[in-house]
Amino acid sequence: MQTTRRVLVVDDEEGMRATLAANLELEGYEVVEARDGAHALELARRQRFALVLSDVKMPGLNGVETFRELRRIQPGLTVVLMTGFAIERLIEEGIGEGVYAVIYKPFSMEHLARVVARALASRPVLVVDDLPDVAEAIVAGLQAAGLRAEAVYDGYAAIQRARDEAVDVCVLDLVMPALDGVKTYEQLRRTSKQIRVIAMTGYAPPEMIHAFTSRGGYACLRKPFEVRELMHAIARARSDPRWC
Structure with a gap:
């Protein structure tokens, strides 16, 4: 074996x-x-x-x-x-x-x-944020704790990454140019029902947050947040019996 x-x-x-x-x-x-x-x-x-x-x-x-x-x-x-x-x-x-x-x-x-x-x-956590410094800082925090993580900077790249390699959990900014977080989430879920998506936002309107959660999004974190808070959300998403 x-x-x-x-x-x-x-x-x-x-x-x-x-x-x-x-x-x-x-x-x-x-x-x-x-x-x-x-x-x-x-x-x-x-x-x-x-x-x-x-x-x-x-x-x-x-x-x-x-x-x-x-x-x-x-x-x-x-x-x-x-x-x-x-x-x-x-x-x-x-x-x-x-x-x-x-x-x-x-x-x-x-x-x-x-x-x-x-x-x-052993699939990665994918962090999606149109601000590269923000995305890379989150990835660095997750990697420092031993999680496999990587970053992309727009919704289209996130969708392509999910198609190229299965993604475990996606941490997704809701407010992004071109393709916002809600539309990206919908495409990700069409790509794979196994992807767990956690949203993050600093200023998304309530209706956007509602649109994400009502479509089955797992959770929404308010920026700024500690990496430890995100890690708890990731661990819960991975083991929640409603999602596994």
């Missing part, structure tokens, strides 16, 4: 771990199980993984601490966290440091399989 299909499942509950492993194996993945964070680190030192699926609340190292250590051993490793507890501080830290997505328990195995497949596809 290729490394690109090897998934490490980390959970201190044996029954949950076995259930996750069995379902992922049915999807064609090679699954390795770890009983806790320390065990996960031991395994990661011996073999490479394409993705880690880890519980957050565990004895010893919690899921976010495990994520940090795994990234030191295998930089760029994709990690999805699972949680059934309201431990928002930990979750916020993990997302801010580059966790791909967080799945909240209870979840269906179908939903889990979709998130895992999406994560393993």
Whole structure:
């Protein structure tokens, strides 16, 4: 089995771990199980993984601490966290440091399989803004946190990029010349139903924001915003069961 299909499942509950492993194996993945964070680190030192699926609340190292250590051993490793507890501080830290997505328990195995497949596809976040300095600053912030991201500067280029290579999440300015954000969004969704689109704006009129959200746009951030706020929106979009 290729490394690109090897998934490490980390959970201190044996029954949950076995259930996750069995379902992922049915999807064609090679699954390795770890009983806790320390065990996960031991395994990661011996073999490479394409993705880690880890519980957050565990004895010893919690899921976010495990994520940090795994990234030191295998930089760029994709990690999805699972949680059934309201431990928002930990979750916020993990997302801010580059966790791909967080799945909240209870979840269906179908939903889990979709998130895992999406994560393993390793598609980029596409930032679209007609001001290159703004777009590049956002991309730099996302890349610094370990996300794969790139920028284009108009709606036409965004549509072409989505056609050339599948895009995971698109962060799209609403007010742009030639082709505005709403029209770009409509074209992107025609290109692929899998693209999640997050709008951003500093001065878009309310009717434009309504047009975006009423057509299924995921969220709209008001400029200026912190990169961490955007990362939370991206993580939510990636794991929202209504969208996956």
